[in-house]
């Protein structure tokens with residue numbers, strides 16, 4: 001289930017705005033207003049519920065830091081890349 005580091009590096013080529021550390025993939029999304037960030041969090045939460053795969057999100061003024069990992073696998077899996085892709089589409 002958990003992808004190997006070299007597999008993750010290869011897949012990350014398609015996700016240039018994301019970085020990986022400590023078994024998580026992270027991207028910071030920037031917004032003009034705090035409420036735009038809140039609305040993004042809501043859209044992302046709806047996607048997470050649809051996929052039953054949930055990110056960590058840190059909401060700050062003008063940005064939202066999104067981190068994805070597969071808790072059940074203890075690292076990054078295909079589910080994380082699917083969620084990251086869907087989040088970018090909704091971004």
Ligand SMILES: C[C@H](O)[C@H](O)[C@H]1CNC2=NC(N)=NC(=O)C2=N1
Nearest residue numbers: 052053054055069070071072073
């Ligand atoms: C029971 C439920 O399906 C699991 O706990 C799901 C919920 N959402 C999840 N989200 C993430 N990021 N990783 C998981 O392993 C996970 N597991």
